Amino acid sequence: xxxxxxxxxxxxxxxxxxxxxxxxxxxxxxxxxxxxxxxxxxxxxxxxxxxxxxxxxxxxxxxxxxxxxxxxxxxxxxxxxxxxxxxxxxxxxxxxxxxxxxxxxxxxxxxxxxxxxxxxxxxxxxxxxxxxxxxxxxxxxxxxxxxxxxxxxxxxxxxxxxxxxxxxxxxxxxxxxxxxxxxxxxxxxxxxxxxxxxxxxxxxxxxxxxxxxxxxxxxxxxxxxxxxxxxxxxxxxxxxxxxxxxxxxxxxxxxxxxxxxxxxxxxxxxxxxxxxxxxxxxxxxxxxxxxxxxxxxxxxxxxxxxxxxxxxxxxx
Amino acid sequence: xxxxxxxxxxxxxxxxxxxxxxxxxxxxxxxxxxxxxxxxxxxxxxxxxxxxxxxxxxxxxxxxxxxxxxxxxxxxxxxxxxxxxxxxxxxxxxxxxxxxxxxxxxxxxxxxxxxxxxxxxxxxxxxxxxxxxxxxxxxxxxxxxxxxxxxxxxxxxxxxxxxxxxxxxxxxxxxxxxxxxxxxxxxxxxxxxxxxxxxxxxxxxxxxxxxxxxxxxxxxxxxxxxxxxxxxxxxxxxxxxxxxxxxxxxxxxxxxxxxxxxxxxxxxxxxxxxxx
Numbered sequence: 001x002x003x004x005x006x007x008x009x010x011x012x013x014x015x016x017x018x019x020x021x022x023x024x025x026x027x028x029x030x031x032x033x034x035x036x037x038x039x040x041x042x043x044x045x046x047x048x049x050x051x052x053x054x055x056x057x058x059x060x061x062x063x064x065x066x067x068x069x070x071x072x073x074x075x076x077x078x079x080x081x082x083x084x085x086x087x088x089x090x091x092x093x094x095x096x097x098x099x100x101x102x103x104x105x106x107x108x109x110x111x112x113x114x115x116x117x118x119x120x121x122x123x124x125x126x127x128x129x130x131x132x133x134x135x136x137x138x139x140x141x142x143x144x145x146x147x148x149x150x151x152x153x154x155x156x157x158x159x160x161x162x163x164x165x166x167x168x169x170x171x172x173x174x175x176x177x178x179x180x181x182x183x184x185x186x187x188x189x190x191x192x193x194x195x196x197x198x199x200x201x202x203x204x205x206x207x208x209x210x211x212x213x214x215x216x217x218x219x220x221x222x223x224x225x226x227x228x229x230x231x232x233x234x235x236x237x238x239x240x241x242x243x244x245x246x247x248x249x250x251x252x253x254x255x256x257x258x259x260x261x262x263x264x265x266x267x268x269x270x271x272x273x274x275x276x277x278x279x280x281x282x283x284x285x286x287x288x289x290x291x292x293x294x295x296x297x298x299x300x301x302x303x304x305x306x307x308x309x310x311x312x313x314x315x316x
Numbered sequence: 317x318x319x320x321x322x323x324x325x326x327x328x329x330x331x332x333x334x335x336x337x338x339x340x341x342x343x344x345x346x347x348x349x350x351x352x353x354x355x356x357x358x359x360x361x362x363x364x365x366x367x368x369x370x371x372x373x374x375x376x377x378x379x380x381x382x383x384x385x386x387x388x389x390x391x392x393x394x395x396x397x398x399x400x401x402x403x404x405x406x407x408x409x410x411x412x413x414x415x416x417x418x419x420x421x422x423x424x425x426x427x428x429x430x431x432x433x434x435x436x437x438x439x440x441x442x443x444x445x446x447x448x449x450x451x452x453x454x455x456x457x458x459x460x461x462x463x464x465x466x467x468x469x470x471x472x473x474x475x476x477x478x479x480x481x482x483x484x485x486x487x488x489x490x491x492x493x494x495x496x497x498x499x500x501x502x503x504x505x506x507x508x509x510x511x512x513x514x515x516x517x518x519x520x521x522x523x524x525x526x527x528x529x530x531x532x533x534x535x536x537x538x539x540x541x542x543x544x545x546x547x548x549x550x551x552x553x554x555x556x557x558x559x560x561x562x563x564x565x566x567x568x569x570x571x572x573x574x575x576x577x578x579x580x581x582x583x584x585x586x587x588x589x590x591x592x
Contacts, residue, residue: 055440055443067382067451086440086474
């Protein structure tokens with residue numbers, strides 16, 4: 001059943017908290033939105049409400065982590081990663097064991113508009129040494145990633161959606177850090193696929209829908225899900241470049257510094273040649289329904305399908 | 317552990333020796349921050365010899381008190397204190413700011429055992445101290461957390477978020493000490509962005525506040541003794557200090573905020589400190 005990844009996160013920490021007494025949760029007046037409120041109700045002594053003060057939340061989390069706690073701090077992706085320098089020092093440089101949860105990723109939040117949309121958070125977090133950066137796509141993946149994150153020693157940033165996400169993984173799916181997984185493989189396998197789509201987070205189901213529609217028109221397109229932005233699965237990109245006519249990156253985030261950049265970096269360093277089409281934000285967003293925005297900014301299935309086929313600027 | 321048996325004269329002599337270390341290590345490094353190191357050294361001395369529960373042989377002892385130098389640029393003072401307390405050999409002081417040295421330009425907890433939190437970006441230390449004190453409360457531990465802030469640093473908004481939050485959590489196991497030397501890079505704090513009336517502001521934030529002379533060792537000891545009380549409120553000590561204290565040509569001279577003395581000036585400074 002479709003579920004927002006923020007909801008899956010809220011359920012996962014509630015479950016983990018039962019067995020792990022060191023887990024504490026911090027909020028900056030958004031517990032109803034970040035889905036930590038059930039934790040707050042069940043474990044009030046392990047919940048820290050700091051008010052609308054994200055920098056202080058990050059610092060308090062560092063102090064808790066350095067004293068043996070496993071702090072999970074949650075806010076909107078844009079607000080918490082907007083405190084980049086605080087995260088740089090209190091989380092990354094000090095290598096504190098804090099888990100930063102950024103919900104309301106991208107234009108997928110809809111009507112609230114640009115100021116509430118996390119659109120540069122992945123680029124900011126990916127630039128920090130020691131920071132693990134995750135973006136799960138559905139319920140099963142989110143719960144496994146959250147469980148891993150709590151076990152892992154070191155700072156983690158996890159990016160979650162406001163909007164409901166259909167399952168792109170089956171019950172047998174096992175998430176692992178730093179691995180890109182294929183969520184759609186075309187039934188026919190020509191010498192070279194028309195394209196491999198590499199998507200992350202909100203638009204992953206749209207990419208699968210696009211690949212399905214392309215298959216019905218005779219085009220073979222694979223869809224890969226990049227849930228781990230740092231560390232990044234560079235080897236998978238090199239493999240895709242070898243058997244695809246092009247790589248198409250799809251992200252509800254700015255293309256600069258996000259998934260699109262990560263793919264281009266991995267490709268360039270692999271020494272292989274393959275055209276890349278980067279689909280994502282190149283501007284700020286705006287207010288509208290999530291569906292309207294995905295359509296307008298090229299993240300809905302029809303525009304993804306088009307990106308897989310249209311002539312490349314270079315004429316390749 | 318605290319060395320409560322130390323006489324006032326011993327303490328005074330220690331601050332004198334460590335002032336010399338501060339000058340010599342910054343001279344050897346060729347850069348660094350003498351002004352704020354000399355203003356804070358008396359506070360650190362009383363804290364590290366009379367109050368802080370710690371064991372230099374076991375920097376990760378879990379019952380230790382926590383100390384954060386939020387004004388990280390004054391680390392020559394902290395390094396001198398740590399060397400004299402036995403965290404590392406005094407000879408290492410001269411490696412300050414050199415390639416591969418644990419004595420980084422600003423304190424680095426992963427390179428120097430005994431540093432609780434890597435600072436240098438002003439404004440972050442008190443929040444971390446709040447987190448540590450909160451952890452002690454959650455676990456019902458009796459260790460305390462001490463944070464030293466600079467006055468200029470308190471222009472950072474995050475400091476005020478932290479000051480606002482500690483009383484909410486009733487952190488009477490937290491002591492914030494402000495090294496109020498009225499100097500910052502661009503000029504006197506009073507002109508750049510006045511903090512006064514600082515003690516009143518902190519009182520209005522529901523802290524237990526004491527205002528003292530930050531070079532009077534007995535006054536520092538008394539204030540820290542008062543700060544041991546557990547009455548549900550965090551403790552602030554606003555310590556009026558002199559930037560560059562102990563070296564006449566550095567005192568209240570902002571040129572010595574972040575400049576290293578050359579040999580001639582360093583020799584002059586050391587002579588003055590030793591003759592005082």
